[in-house]
């Protein structure tokens with residue numbers, strides 16, 4: 001009985017940590033999946049209580065692998081891992097919670113999902129737990145999957161400018177919520193330098209938010225619509241992202257990038273691919 005062994009070990013004055021391996025069961029989203037050696041894969045997983053986890057899945061690329069196609073990016077899983085002495089955990093079991101199958105048939109949704117996973121992996125790359133970030137990522141993937149399904153049913157010949165603006169707005173709203181979870185939400189209620197509540201005309205990454213006319217040195221202009229988009233996106237659910245045109249979204253993206261560069265030294269890929 002493992003419990004008795006542990007108790008005996010502890011009683012004998014042996015440190016529990018000397019038990020060199022243990023099983024970990026967790027939910028996870030596959031952020032990245034890279035080929036490794038003959039038939040293995042290295043995975044980046046995002047979990048609710050262990051943050052980002054690196055794992056190796058052995059023999060997964062063999063046709064008869066018991067994991068099937070489950071260890072691909074964007075799968076949400078119940079996963080079993082074996083934690084040994086190495087940096088990577090070993091995958092010992094996986095059950096699908098959601099494979100997001102519709103998303104996989106839509107190039108735009110797939111691209112958006114890859115950018116969402118990349119942003120989470122870069123901003124939350126440690127084992128620090130952020131269950132809110134895990135939930136946010138799951139909601140964003142579910143939403144992309146649902147909308148890919150809708151687009152397929154409507155048999156749209158291709159994405160219109162409107163739907164690609166909606167996609168970019170959704171991606172930026174997601175990033176703003178990630179900033180909030182990382183403790184980096186930009187100050188939007190008053191000038192981030194002096195506290196002035198009126199005449200907020202710019203955005204400064206260094207100051208960490210909107211700035212007034214007197215403090216605008218080192219800032220870039222921020223339209224009222226862009227300011228409102230950020231406040232609304234932070235206050236609303238991901239299913240209820242405000243609409244905005246390309247120039248406004250461009251300013252929002254720049255504000256997010258400036259915040260991340262100054263305060264997290266992180267640079268993300270563009271929020272959305274070029275409209276095709």
Ligand SMILES: [Zn+2]
Nearest residue numbers: 191194212215
């Ligand atoms: Zn000011």
